[in-house]
Amino acid sequence: MREEPILLTPGPTPVPPDVLKTMGEPMIHHRTPQYQKIFRETLEELRYVYQTKGDVIIFASSGTGAMESAVANTLSPGERVLVLEAGVFGERFTKITQRYGQKVERISVPYGQPMDTDRVLEYLKSQGRGLAAVFCQLSDTSTGIRMEVEQFARALAKTETLLIVDAVSGLAVDPLKFDEWGVDVALSGSQKALMAPPGLSFAAVSEKAWRKIKLARNPRFYFDYLLAKECYAQWDTPFTPAISIVRALALSLARIQKEGLEAFMAREARLAEAVREALGALGLELFTKESQTAGLTAVQIPKGVDGAKLLSRLMNEFNIWMAGGQGSMKGKIMRIAHMGYIGKDDLIAGFDALETVLGDLGYKLKKGVSKEILEQQQGVSR
Numbered sequence: 001m002r003e004e005p006i007l008l009t010p011g012p013t014p015v016p017p018d019v020l021k022t023m024g025e026p027m028i029h030h031r032t033p034q035y036q037k038i039f040r041e042t043l044e045e046l047r048y049v050y051q052t053k054g055d056v057i058i059f060a061s062s063g064t065g066a067m068e069s070a071v072a073n074t075l076s077p078g079e080r081v082l083v084l085e086a087g088v089f090g091e092r093f094t095k096i097t098q099r100y101g102q103k104v105e106r107i108s109v110p111y112g113q114p115m116d117t118d119r120v121l122e123y124l125k126s127q128g129r130g131l132a133a134v135f136c137q138l139s140d141t142s143t144g145i146r147m148e149v150e151q152f153a154r155a156l157a158k159t160e161t162l163l164i165v166d167a168v169s170g171l172a173v174d175p176l177k178f179d180e181w182g183v184d185v186a187l188s189g190s191q192k193a194l195m196a197p198p199g200l201s202f203a204a205v206s207e208k209a210w211r212k213i214k215l216a217r218n219p220r221f222y223f224d225y226l227l228a229k230e231c232y233a234q235w236d237t238p239f240t241p242a243i244s245i246v247r248a249l250a251l252s253l254a255r256i257q258k259e260g261l262e263a264f265m266a267r268e269a270r271l272a273e274a275v276r277e278a279l280g281a282l283g284l285e286l287f288t289k290e291s292q293t294a295g296l297t298a299v300q301i302p303k304g305v306d307g308a309k310l311l312s313r314l315m316n317e318f319n320i321w322m323a324g325g326q327g328s329m330k331g332k333i334m335r336i337a338h339m340g341y342i343g344k345d346d347l348i349a350g351f352d353a354l355e356t357v358l359g360d361l362g363y364k365l366k367k368g369v370s371k372e373i374l375e376q377q378q379g380v381s382r
């Protein structure tokens with residue numbers, strides 16, 4: 001078995017060796033010009049991937065912390081919100097907003113189905129007045145669904161309603177033009193397409209959102225956006241930052257900038273297509289067939305195959321890590337990531353092992369068909 005794991009999970013994802021190495025550098029103190037320089041560069045790079053000239057805040061938390069921070073900073077108890085649910089992460093916004101005492105309205109679609117954009121736009125027209133915020137995902141990682149964020153943003157642009165987007169798995173994968181589209185808050189995390197270790201989350205904040213934040217009364221302490229903004233004006237942070245992960249992120253974001261965001265995302269999109277073609281060649285059925293994110297593919301476990309056994313054999317016998325389904329999708333689907341630092345060679349190794357284990361578990365396939373498709377792809381190595 002190979003020594004190094006091949007991580008084809010949609011977060012954490014593989015971290016480039018130079019980025020990993022920087023985590024082991026001697027610690028420095030954060031209230032110094034040395035750290036300020038790194039911090040400043042990192043914020044600039046984050047603005048680049050978000051495509052914003054506005055504020056981006058960094059927290060030492062996982063992505064869920066950033067999701068909670070948006071609810072805590074932009075809303076007051078009792079305000080009405082609309083949550084769009086196309087998977088487990090949409091449902092998470094429902095849970096957080098309910099916990100904060102919002103009046104929560106929901107538009108839900110079954111797992112694997114795209115969000116009904118027309119229904120959302122119609123709802124905003126007929127019942128949007130008085131809504132404080134709409135919550136959605138750029139991509140819901142539990143199903144691989146991508147939502148039409150641009151359309152939601154444009155529909156809300158001239159209203160008082162904020163659009164709050166969970167882009168934890170969508171940033172630097174699916175298009176997100178924060179300023180141009182008029183998104184108000186977009187949240188993300190370090191451990192997906194941004195190719196850094198887990199532990200950092202981000203919130204990009206629009207001018208419209210800042211006006212609302214100044215009036216919002218939900219409780220917050222660590223996740224206080226206004227406090228962060230005040231400190232950032234002096235390149236300082238309110239609390240101790242996760243220095244090592246910020247250093248790693250600065251390096252991984254520099255890689256994206258060097259390749260160019262568009263080229264980086266185009267590579268992920270080409271890999272996504274190739275993976276879907278390879279799965280089709282194996283006779284496997286995609287779980288999510290429309291409006292897919294370019295970051296991962298959700299595929300059904302074929303009848304007669306034990307999904308848990310499939311994933312554990314891939315991991316234990318080949319050191320290939322793929323993800324299973326979440327919640328009620330457990331055992332029914334598996335998810336293969338192709339975002340960030342994942343390249344053609346990782347996927348070739350992954351599909352080679354997948355073919356072997358599927359065959360061992362009694363699934364009929366022609367060995368080599370999926371690998372061959374991936375091998376033909378050009379310009380998608382990392």
Ligand SMILES: Cc1ncc(COP(=O)(O)O)c(C=O)c1O
Nearest residue numbers: 062063064089139140141168169
């Ligand atoms: C779309 C999406 N939102 C939110 C989260 C939550 O992030 P974390 O697990 O880092 O708290 C994830 C993580 O998988 C995600 O994929």
